[in-house]
Amino acid sequence: xxxxxxxxxxxxxxxxxxxxxxxxxxxxxxxxxxxxRQIHSQGPQYIIHGLKNNETNEMASLIITEDxxxxxxxxxxxxxxxxxxxxxxxxxxxxDKIIFxxxxxxHILP
Amino acid sequence: GxxxxxxxxxxxxxxxxxxxxxxxxxxxQATTMFWYRQFPKQSLMLMATSNEGxxxxxxxxxxxxxxxxxxxxxxxSTLTVTSAHPEDSSFxxxxxxxxxxxxxxxxPGTRLTVT
Numbered sequence: 001x002x003x004x005x006x007x008x009x010x011x012x013x014x015x016x017x018x019x020x021x022x023x024x025x026x027x028x029x030x031x032x033x034x035x036x037r038q039i040h041s042q043g044p045q046y047i048i049h050g051l052k053n054n055e056t057n058e059m060a061s062l063i064i065t066e067d068x069x070x071x072x073x074x075x076x077x078x079x080x081x082x083x084x085x086x087x088x089x090x091x092x093x094x095x096d097k098i099i100f101x102x103x104x105x106x107h108i109l110p
Numbered sequence: 111g112x113x114x115x116x117x118x119x120x121x122x123x124x125x126x127x128x129x130x131x132x133x134x135x136x137x138x139q140a141t142t143m144f145w146y147r148q149f150p151k152q153s154l155m156l157m158a159t160s161n162e163g164x165x166x167x168x169x170x171x172x173x174x175x176x177x178x179x180x181x182x183x184x185x186x187s188t189l190t191v192t193s194a195h196p197e198d199s200s201f202x203x204x205x206x207x208x209x210x211x212x213x214x215x216x217x218p219g220t221r222l223t224v225t
């Protein structure tokens with residue numbers, strides 16, 4: 001079973017920051033928070049991951065709360081191409097498997 | 111990033127026939143590959159873990175005799191859907207894990223339609 005809870009859908013205006021929340025209240029100390037996204041009819045794409053510190057890369061930023069029970073993925077300037085289903089996944093690095101939950105369907109509005 | 115390919119991207123087959131889907135890691139050797147299935151408007155469901163040179167490990171409820179997985183080399187895993195039926199129509203996605211790394215890289219998917 002997925003260990004995360006995400007809103008089923010969100011809207012964001014083009015050019016604005018998209019903030020996607022994720023709850024993972026049962027996360028263990030050795031588990032990382034990963035984010036993937038899936039554009040329609042494509043395979044999932046890795047976005048970012050983190051353990052407890054905030055992380056930033058060319059695609060997004062990941063903010064993890066101090067208690068690690070929730071996190072937020074931030075797309076700083078959303079474009080229409082960011083329309084996708086975003087999956088928040090909790091996983092220990094030693095785990096091979098990625099178990100997907102239902103994700104958040106993000107609609108970017110022109 | 112790493113590239114994983116799948117072939118074919120789309121396939122239509124008749125009920126009762128078998129179809130093979132290939133998954134290749136193009137720029138790294140993958141000791142472990144994974145196969146997922148995705149029905150419309152649903153999330154990805156892990157079917158099996160494929161380890162090079164050994165038998166695949168199937169998730170609960172996945173018929174190993176129906177979904178044959180072969181991982182004969184470090185860059186190729188194949189999924190064969192045997193005696194396909196219309197209910198096997200789905201989007202099949204593979205992923206590959208780079209050794210000593212934790213990210214998994216996903217293929218573009220194969221859409222199977224069984225008529």
